[in-house]
Amino acid sequence: ESKMAEDDGLPPNKRNKFEKNVLIGVTGSVASIKLPKLVDELHRLQPKPNIQVIATEHSMHFFDRDKIPVKVFSDKDEWEAWSTMQDPVLHIELRRWADIMIIAPLDANTMAKLANGLCDNLLTCTVRAWDLKKPLLFCPAMNTLMWEHPITSEQVERLINLGYTNVPPIKKTLACKDTGIGAMAEVTSIVAIVKDHLEKMK
Numbered sequence: 001e002s003k004m005a006e007d008d009g010l011p012p013n014k015r016n017k018f019e020k021n022v023l024i025g026v027t028g029s030v031a032s033i034k035l036p037k038l039v040d041e042l043h044r045l046q047p048k049p050n051i052q053v054i055a056t057e058h059s060m061h062f063f064d065r066d067k068i069p070v071k072v073f074s075d076k077d078e079w080e081a082w083s084t085m086q087d088p089v090l091h092i093e094l095r096r097w098a099d100i101m102i103i104a105p106l107d108a109n110t111m112a113k114l115a116n117g118l119c120d121n122l123l124t125c126t127v128r129a130w131d132l133k134k135p136l137l138f139c140p141a142m143n144t145l146m147w148e149h150p151i152t153s154e155q156v157e158r159l160i161n162l163g164y165t166n167v168p169p170i171k172k173t174l175a176c177k178d179t180g181i182g183a184m185a186e187v188t189s190i191v192a193i194v195k196d197h198l199e200k201m202k
């Protein structure tokens with residue numbers, strides 16, 4: 001039994017082939033406040049999926065980790081899970097465990113990292129090792145002025161060309177009181193798209 005199975009909270013292997021493993025990535029956008037709602041609504045899918053979360057350091061500013069009912073991995077976990085060559089490599093274990101990955105929200109900084117193959121934390125390393133036969137959805141969320149910057153569409157295009165699925169931001173009053181495009185897609189829309197992908201996997 002690998003060390004991983006005991007103390008790192010990855011659920012045991014699936015009870016049946018219909019059970020799916022959903023990996024959520026959260027980054028440093030204020031839209032990460034929606035993580036509890038996203039987990040709750042994904043848990044209502046039938047059959048109930050296994051959910052794990054990878055949180056970047058900045059994302060944890062926006063939610064209380066203790067109030068999330070599933071395992072939330074952080075960069076610290078990567079280093080604590082590995083000390084000798086016998087130990088599992090967390091980002092490889094997570095990419096193997098997942099059937100689908102949703103990065104919600106994808107902030108401007110992590111978008112740029114993924115569009116350029118940077119892998120300087122658990123989340124970006126997991127994506128860098130991603131199996132492109134598995135769906136990866138990204139939900140951009142940023143200030144309108146960032147969204148409208150010409151570099152954003154270049155990077156979104158690159159992510160789409162890599163095979164990832166864009167769940168576009170919507171127009172809303174944003175955290176800085178601007179109104180414009182940049183708010184993360186509604187959780188219900190994200191969950192509906194995930195449901196669709198999971199059903200295609202049966």
Ligand SMILES: CC(C)(CO)[C@@H](O)C(=O)NCCC(=O)N/C=C\S
Nearest residue numbers: 031141142143174175176182183184
């Ligand atoms: C925060 C939330 C989810 C409230 O409905 C919505 O505004 C949103 O996704 N905002 C993300 C973009 C943003 O606000 N950026 C920060 C500075 S403008």
